[in-house]
């Protein structure tokens with residue numbers, strides 16, 4: 001029996017099993033069994049390089065966004081409109097058969113947008129090009145789930161389920177569970193919050209299913225069995241997702257209103273060029289990029305070419321900023337001066353651990369330079385200017 005058949009069989013057993021206190025342990029065990037099989041399914045078959053074969057496109061720019069959706073919802077039309085790169089669009093399904101990259105220029109940053117073939121129910125099990133599409137979307141920073149506003153809301157659930165089946169968790173944060181495998185000592189079970197979904201016995205049973213007999217387990221929140229399995233599996237990817245309802249030109253205003261009010265959602269029309277600028281703003285915000293402008297000593301900052309940092313990709317501290325500029329720079333830094341919202345005074349004298357904010361301005365003072373200046377006293381004099389570097393203030397000179 002193949003892996004997919006095994007999953008189907010267990011799913012059928014779960015559907016047959018009544019949910020109550022007596023069956024809770026058995027159901028938990030079945031969930032762990034399915035999770036293990038799904039992980040097995042994700043391992044590339046022997047002799048191939050992986051599920052993304054033929055689809056992988058070189059990463060480019062400061063971030064990557066994937067367009068995921070059923071066929072003919074308007075993914076290619078959207079890519080063409082947002083990037084200017086042409087991707088064939090037509091009224092028949094599966095017009096797009098491969099991954100087509102385009103570039104969005106926004107807020108002095110470059111974002112790689114990927115058009116992908118449509119996916120359908122069963123994609124995670126390899127239907128259509130589902131597995132390749134999902135592999136590419138896993139490699140991106142956020143997902144735009146494109147939906148047809150005139151079609152069933154069920155599509156969103158189906159796609160979410162398909163992405164969950166391969167370990168993607170949309171708009172969720174990792175469960176607050178500490179888990180560490182040990183060599184000896186048995187299982188230590190603790191919690192700092194009252195648990196209403198699991199108990200010690202259930203957790204032991206799940207760990208047993210994974211053949212884990214020595215481990216430290218600490219629940220910091222009222223987590224579920226699914227959360228525990230996610231933590232044990234350890235290969236989950238937590239991603240932001242924006243639900244993009246396209247084609248609102250063919251939907252009544254009441255329905256559009258309902259869709260627009262859902263969390264993480266936006267309504268657009270490619271045909272009428274409606275709301276596309278708000279979509280870009282929302283997308284950019286979700287990516288959480290941090291633009292940092294460098295200011296050479298005695299000169300104005302270069303506002304045309306920011307260093308772009310991200311908490312998900314490499315981090316946002318002064319040290320991360322230095323590593324972006326040059327591998328060995330960190331060793332030469334005496335301290336840095338920071339202007340912007342991360343600074344408590346203006347400018348702030350900071351160390352490498354400081355977290356930078358979007359639109360901060362940074363000046364690096366190297367070790368030998370500081371020695372030549374003979375101390376830090378001269379940096380204490382600035383105080384009156386506002387802490388945020390807005391577009392208007394970018395034109396005003398910053399001293400030092």
Ligand SMILES: Nc1nc2c(ncn2[C@@H]2O[C@H](COP(=O)(O)OP(=O)(O)OP(=O)(O)O)[C@@H](O)[C@H]2O)c(=O)[nH]1
Nearest residue numbers: 072073074075076077089090094095096118270271
């Ligand atoms: N009414 C309306 N039609 C749209 C809109 N956007 C796209 N379409 C149409 O929807 C159809 C499908 O568009 P595509 O861009 O090919 O959709 P897709 O999601 O890339 O489709 P596949 O590549 O087949 O998965 C085309 O006929 C488009 O003209 C819109 O805002 N409103």
Ligand SMILES: [K+]
Nearest residue numbers: 072090092095
């Ligand atoms: K199409």
Ligand SMILES: [Mg+2]
Nearest residue numbers: 075076095096
């Ligand atoms: Mg297409």
